[in-house]
Amino acid sequence: MPDIDKKDRPVTSVTDQEALDFHAMGRPGKLEINPTKPMATQRDLSLAYSPGVAVPVKAIAADPQTAYDYTARGNMVAVISNGTAILGLGNLGALASKPVMEGKSVLFKRFADVDSIDLEIDTENVDEFINCVRFLGPSFGGINLEDIKAPDCFVIESRLRELMDIPVFHDDQHGTAIIAAAGLINALELTGRDLKTTKLVCNGAGAAAIACVELIKAMGFAPDNIILCDTKGVIYQGRTEGMNQWKSAHAAKTDARTLEEAMKGADVIFGLSQKGAFSADMIRSMADRPIIFAMANPDPEITPEEVARIRDDAIMATGRSDYPNQVNNVLGFPYIFRGALDVRASTINDAMKIAAVKALANLAREDVPDDVVAAYQGNRPRFGAQYIIPVPFDPRLISAIPVAVAEAAIETGVARKVITDMAGYARELSARRDPIASTLASLYERVRRRPKRIVFAEAEEEQVLRAALSYANQQLGTALLLGREDLIRATAERAGIDLNRPGLEIVNARISTRVDAYIDYLYARLQRHGYLHRDAQRLIHNDRNHFAATMVALGDADGMVTGITRNYSTALEDVRRCIDEKPGHRVIGVSLALCRGRTVFVADTAVHDMPTAEQLADIAEEAAGLARRMGYPPRVAMLAYSTFGHPSGERSERVREAVKILDKRRVDFEFDGEMAADVALNRKVMEQYPFCRLSGPANVLVMPAFHSASISTKMLQELGGSTVIGPILVGLDKAVQITSMGAKDSDIVNMAAIAAYGAGS
Numbered sequence: 001m002p003d004i005d006k007k008d009r010p011v012t013s014v015t016d017q018e019a020l021d022f023h024a025m026g027r028p029g030k031l032e033i034n035p036t037k038p039m040a041t042q043r044d045l046s047l048a049y050s051p052g053v054a055v056p057v058k059a060i061a062a063d064p065q066t067a068y069d070y071t072a073r074g075n076m077v078a079v080i081s082n083g084t085a086i087l088g089l090g091n092l093g094a095l096a097s098k099p100v101m102e103g104k105s106v107l108f109k110r111f112a113d114v115d116s117i118d119l120e121i122d123t124e125n126v127d128e129f130i131n132c133v134r135f136l137g138p139s140f141g142g143i144n145l146e147d148i149k150a151p152d153c154f155v156i157e158s159r160l161r162e163l164m165d166i167p168v169f170h171d172d173q174h175g176t177a178i179i180a181a182a183g184l185i186n187a188l189e190l191t192g193r194d195l196k197t198t199k200l201v202c203n204g205a206g207a208a209a210i211a212c213v214e215l216i217k218a219m220g221f222a223p224d225n226i227i228l229c230d231t232k233g234v235i236y237q238g239r240t241e242g243m244n245q246w247k248s249a250h251a252a253k254t255d256a257r258t259l260e261e262a263m264k265g266a267d268v269i270f271g272l273s274q275k276g277a278f279s280a281d282m283i284r285s286m287a288d289r290p291i292i293f294a295m296a297n298p299d300p301e302i303t304p305e306e307v308a309r310i311r312d313d314a315i316m317a318t319g320r321s322d323y324p325n326q327v328n329n330v331l332g333f334p335y336i337f338r339g340a341l342d343v344r345a346s347t348i349n350d351a352m353k354i355a356a357v358k359a360l361a362n363l364a365r366e367d368v369p370d371d372v373v374a375a376y377q378g379n380r381p382r383f384g385a386q387y388i389i390p391v392p393f394d395p396r397l398i399s400a401i402p403v404a405v406a407e408a409a410i411e412t413g414v415a416r417k418v419i420t421d422m423a424g425y426a427r428e429l430s431a432r433r434d435p436i437a438s439t440l441a442s443l444y445e446r447v448r449r450r451p452k453r454i455v456f457a458e459a460e461e462e463q464v465l466r467a468a469l470s471y472a473n474q475q476l477g478t479a480l481l482l483g484r485e486d487l488i489r490a491t492a493e494r495a496g497i498d499l500n501r502p503g504l505e506i507v508n509a510r511i512s513t514r515v516d517a518y519i520d521y522l523y524a525r526l527q528r529h530g531y532l533h534r535d536a537q538r539l540i541h542n543d544r545n546h547f548a549a550t551m552v553a554l555g556d557a558d559g560m561v562t563g564i565t566r567n568y569s570t571a572l573e574d575v576r577r578c579i580d581e582k583p584g585h586r587v588i589g590v591s592l593a594l595c596r597g598r599t600v601f602v603a604d605t606a607v608h609d610m611p612t613a614e615q616l617a618d619i620a621e622e623a624a625g626l627a628r629r630m631g632y633p634p635r636v637a638m639l640a641y642s643t644f645g646h647p648s649g650e651r652s653e654r655v656r657e658a659v660k661i662l663d664k665r666r667v668d669f670e671f672d673g674e675m676a677a678d679v680a681l682n683r684k685v686m687e688q689y690p691f692c693r694l695s696g697p698a699n700v701l702v703m704p705a706f707h708s709a710s711i712s713t714k715m716l717q718e719l720g721g722s723t724v725i726g727p728i729l730v731g732l733d734k735a736v737q738i739t740s741m742g743a744k745d746s747d748i749v750n751m752a753a754i755a756a757y758g759a760g761s
């Protein structure tokens with residue numbers, strides 16, 4: 001059934017060195033802590049600390065529930081491990097588990113806006129561990145236990161659940177079980193199987209495996225149809241070696257003694273064990289249309305390619321994000337805790353888990369709406385063998401799962417706060433999620449499906465080489481490294497970059513056979529602009545930007561990225577000598593500012609110094625077009641210092657005029673102005689102008705001039721903690737992106753991917 005062709009193969013998305021560099025870059029690790037209140041003045045200090053802080057102290061002492069109102073507790077989850085079962089890597093200790101735990105904390109924030117901190121506890125003694133965690137209750141709204149080996153994890157979790165009055169949830173058990181159960185329900189439906197008669201083998205009898213088996217039994221799976229295996233083989237009734245009470249509870253009445261024997265004729269196999277545990281023969285021996293969930297991380301028990309070589313009727317899932325059907329607890333824990341925290345649940349009970357299973361399974365069966373297609377690489381997936389479970393970047397997860405979990409908590413009486421307006425709650429949840437991550441992820445995915453040849457015009461620079469390597473490693477296409485070969489090789493050697501890997505090609509301008517064609521092309525364009533033939537020769541021979549842009553213009557590359565060694569406007573002038581604007585378009589720069597869950601497009605941040613009214617209208621059209629292509633229905637605010645005529649002034653006139661021009665052009669997006677930035681961005685302030693035609697806060701801000709665009713985006717970045725991507729060049733006839741000088745390798749690769757996307761991926 002799965003059609004594993006080239007595009008579905010896992011991309012070796014990162015090298016070991018890249019992973020280390022990523023973690024070491026900037027502030028080491030993946031987390032930092034930021035205050036949520038101003039701490040600038042004497043008054044702030046008096047409120048936040050002594051004497052003001054005494055007031056909430058007394059309020060909490062009088063009524064502990066008010067801790068949810070006056071402290072961060074209600075949105076704070078601890079991710080706690082002792083590192084005894086780190087992914088499928090085994091017991092590597094508390095300290096080594098820190099990157100995974102920081103990662104889980106980041107995922108809490110990224111996907112569900114839950115604040116989270118990792119705590120690594122350096123003991124394998126169960127009692128010590130419990131004692132360490134049990135007293136942390138006042139600090140957190142929930143405890144997410146992670147990567148603790150079985151059977152210790154069962155004792156730890158159940159004792160902590162008794163001792164603490166906040167949710168304690170061992171993610172490897174219940175998170176995994178919830179996702180696996182949701183995927184299984186859908187796979188059974190697709191293969192026409194009945195829960196009660198399906199035969200399942202689960203390889204692994206640890207934390208994840210035992211929880212999966214318990215949950216699916218609770219959902220109606222016949223206990224006699226399940227066989228568990230561990231390193232000693234089948235867990236059968238009467239076995240004594242390597243047993244514990246949790247394994248015994250699931251010991252099967254069977255003559256099978258090995259995994260190989262157990263798998264003969266099985267309908268479903270769960271792998272929650274170790275890399276490579278399933279052989280080709282085992283897969284071959286399964287029933288027709290088998291369901292194979294190889295969930296070990298980072299490497300599955302068997303890969304989808306291996307399965308595809310053996311049979312074509314399987315439904316295949318792994319724990320990885322680089323294959324279809326990712327069965328991984330990342331789909332669960334952020335959202336389950338979100339729902340539990342929002343109703344101040346005292347626990348996460350079975351009803352809440354089953355509600356999450358159903359919500360997840362149902363979501364995969366729903367039609368994927370237009371505004372979500374971006375999360376699915378631009379393709380609209382349909383419920384089927386290659387799509388049994390939503391992808392982690394599906395923006396619907398944030399509203400679907402927490403609502404189901406919160407409702408179940410309220411119904412079962414474990415909620416300490418009742419939400420009555422569930423529809424309003426769902427809307428609030430959606431607003432917590434910033435869609436840019438999905439946008440960028442889907443942009444990368446689209447490029448991966450239609451890879452492009454991108455010239456990296458400054459390939460003698462180390463960060464450009466790193467970006468090129470990352471571009472190739474992520475299978476976005478071929479990175480053409482433009483520069484002097486000896487210098488590129490010297491830089492690569494210094495940086496430890498292997499230039500022989502596929503996807504990297506050096507283009508040595510000096511010996512290129514295309515030089516004459518490039519000179520002729522450039523001379524033909526520039527001869528009536530005061531350039532001699534030898535000027536064109538000089539530009540092609542000596543200037544990387546002209547060479548690269550001409551390569552793109554003549555179709556020898558799909559796009560280019562430059563900007564590290566030359567300021568933006570100079571690089572743009574170089575490019576414009578070689579490439580025109582797209583007919584009917586205007587070249588502008590648009591910056592994406594991502595701030596506190598919001599994304600705004602700011603234009604023009606690159607080209608027009610003091611645009612005329614006509615040019616402002618063009619800028620609005622170009623920026624709205626980009627926003628729409630990136631999945632945001634544009635709401636354009638034409639910004640000025642004044643709002644709808646007040647205070648009046650000559651500088652706002654241009655902006656008012658631009659609005660009239662857009663009216664005349666009958667453009668197909670929302671726009672209004674002139675207005676000040678607070679009116680554009682703040683719903684409450686906008687409500688003071690009931691005639692304003694924007695249906696909500698603007699997401700495209702057209703600035704009255706280059707200086708205001710540039711100053712405001714840079715201030716957002718430096719003072720507002722925003723991430724700013726761009727300026728992204730739009731309106732050119734070919735795909736060219738220019739980074740800022742000194743951009744990091746990750747910025748450069750983003751721009752290269754945006755160029756590749758612009759080239760028609």
Ligand SMILES: NC(=O)C1=CN([C@@H]2O[C@H](COP(=O)(O)OP(=O)(O)OC[C@H]3O[C@@H](n4cnc5c(N)ncnc54)[C@H](OP(=O)(O)O)[C@@H]3O)[C@@H](O)[C@H]2O)C=CC1
Pocket residue numbers: 084085086087088089147148149150171172173176203204205206207208209229230231232242271272273274275277295296297298318319327328329330
């Ligand atoms: N996709 C996902 O979301 C998740 C995947 N996992 C993966 O599941 C695996 C197990 O994790 P977890 O349950 O936390 O770890 P545990 O340490 O609690 O359990 C590991 C279990 O796997 C068994 N096992 C190990 N190697 C083999 C093998 N070659 N054949 C049969 N059984 C084997 C062990 O057997 P024994 O009892 O004999 O020692 C043990 O029962 C890991 O690879 C992990 O990455 C875990 C959580 C989530």
Ligand SMILES: CC(=O)C(=O)O
Pocket residue numbers: 086087088147171172296297319328329330
């Ligand atoms: C995904 C996860 O939690 C694990 O593999 O342990």
Ligand SMILES: [Mg+2]
Pocket residue numbers: 087146147171172
């Ligand atoms: Mg884990």
